[in-house]
Amino acid sequence: MSNLSYIAQNHGPWSTYLEQIERVTPYLEHLKGYIDTLKRPKRALIVDVPIVMDDGTIQHFEGYRVQHNLSRGPGKGGIRYHPDVDLNEVMALSAWMTIKTAVLNLPFGGAKGGVRVDPRKLSPRELERITRRYTSEISHIIGPQKDIPAPDVGTNPNVMGWIMDTYSSGQGHTVTGVVTGKPIHLGGSLGRIKATGRGVFVTGREVAEKIKLPLKGAKIAVQGFGNVGSEAAYLFAESQSLIVAIQDHTGTIFNPEGIDLAELKIYFETNQGVAGFEGAEMISDEDFWNVEIDILIPAALEGQITIERAQKLTAKLVLEGANGPTYPEADDILIQRGVTVVPDVICNAGGVTVSYFEWVQDMSSYFWSEEEINQRLDKLMVQAINDVWHTSNEKICSLRTAAFILGCERILKARMERGIFPG
Incomplete structure (x- = not known):
């Protein structure tokens, strides 16, 4: 068996993430005792998404929403529509979001969602139906202070608009901050795409x-x-x-x-x-x-x-x-x-950074120009990569390990300071 075949059969995305955590553990000193916090998701939801197709038949699709870690704030992460979506992938993507938001020092945790479907094979009406049903199934665990989805592979601003509308219908009022990456006229941010x-x-x-x-x-x-x-x-x-x-x-x-x-x-x-x-x-x-x-x-x-x-x-x-x-x-x-x-x-943290800007703008109902967005984005990205570069030189390690050191330290310090309930 070739190395490529071995990897394809034995290394899913979650295994890749866990190996990355193992590699960073020796650098975490007194925080090592909390490392298992990062090795399991806080919450994983699998839902059935039945819809009526345009031809009148009923089809069932499998949907997921995983909240990996919420120690630093509400979950943040996209929703993926792709025929290869599975729990292993969504868990890994949610975990990388946890690290990503911490490396950028954003006040979020990590989450991710998805539906196993090829959106290119759906009509616009079918796409809307699957989105609204999926939203209704996960609506009890998302929200502007709980978990804020965003676009990912196979989804776009229109899909985010349907999610916002479906969630808002259940709340009885418009909740723009429940998702980011929305159309501009629905509370989206300039520069997000x-x-x-x-x-x-x-x-x-x-x-x-x-x-x-x-x-x-x-x-x-x-x-x-x-x-x-x-x-x-x-x-x-x-x-x-x-x-x-x-x-x-x-x-x-x-x-x-x-x-x-x-x-x-x-x-x-x-x-x-x-x-x-x-x-x-x-x-x-x-x-x-x-x-x-x-x-x-x-x-x-x-x-x-x-x-x-x-x-x-x-x-x-x-x-x-x-x-x-x-x-x-x-x-x-x-x-x-x-x-x-x-x-x-x-x-690739520019997307979640401007998603953070969009969330802030939605919460305040005050919106910035695209020039302001780009200036703020560039400043945060430059600061973050310089921090990672400095850590890499200081610890004599790769940029990936350095990024994980920074991210894991921030997450685990938050976990430590919040404590474990009940004590």
């Missing part, structure tokens, strides 16, 4: 400068061309980097001279994918990992950088736009090869 990709760029820019990697002329490969990957690509292109390879669910395109993103944007909007774009050649999905590049941005799903791929990756810098894209064993290989990895819990 582009925030995660912007955070990838800001952290990447800061670390590239620290490792003396010039962005001008740097060759970049991007996996995933949704909100995260596309926005990061545009911002790097504005810094005169060359986006030479892009992979999405339709295939992989490559142009060693750089892909024209303005032309690709027009093509992508029409064709809903990058495959067939005339400004680049099609290559195999596996060849994406062999392209000569300086920076890799995995911005799709978890579990993409395997041992085999890590061994041949040419990038000097990896910016994790996705959650959990790198297996721990692959992480070790990248470290041994001198590749700098900016981990997901800080790299």
Whole structure:
């Protein structure tokens, strides 16, 4: 059996997270006694989501909402609609949200949700029905002071609007703060859609400068061309980097001279994918990992950088736009090869940061300009990556371990100071 097959069969996202916790434990000193707090979710809900399809048949879908840790505040985390959603994945994603919000020092805990469904196979009416029924099933554990969902893979502002409306109907009044990532006219925040990709760029820019990697002329490969990957690509292109390879669910395109993103944007909007774009050649999905590049941005799903791929990756810098894209064993290989990895819990935290801004604006009914949003986001992201960099140098460890040290210390200190009830 190959290493790739072994990992695929034996390493789910939750196992990856637990291994990350094991690796950070030796650095936590007097807080080690509380480490089991991070090894199990506080609350996990599995719900049946039955809906009437457009053809009159009844179908059942399985939904989840996991609250991993609420020691530092209400849960925060997206809702994913994808055919591969399962409890293992949602638990891991909720746990990474716990670490992420702590690394950014946001007053939230970690949560995540999802429904096992392919939203591309649903009509708009079916999508609305499944969203409203799922919301009704989890409504008793969410709320602006309990747990605040947001968009993720397969969901968007419209879905968040339906969640807000369904929840509000049960409360008897409009509750804008129950979700973030809503349409602007329903209490959404300017800058939210582009925030995660912007955070990838800001952290990447800061670390590239620290490792003396010039962005001008740097060759970049991007996996995933949704909100995260596309926005990061545009911002790097504005810094005169060359986006030479892009992979999405339709295939992989490559142009060693750089892909024209303005032309690709027009093509992508029409064709809903990058495959067939005339400004680049099609290559195999596996060849994406062999392209000569300086920076890799995995911005799709978890579990993409395997041992085999890590061994041949040419990038000097990896910016994790996705959650959990790198297996721990692959992480070790990248470290041994001198590749700098900016981990997901800080790299893609721009989205949850602006979600925090949206929540604050909803609670005060006072809204900021997009310029103000971006300035506040950039300031927090720069401060956070500098804190992680400093911890990495101080503890002589990877940026991932450093981020987990910061996050775990903040979470476990909160747990310790709150105490255990009953004593």
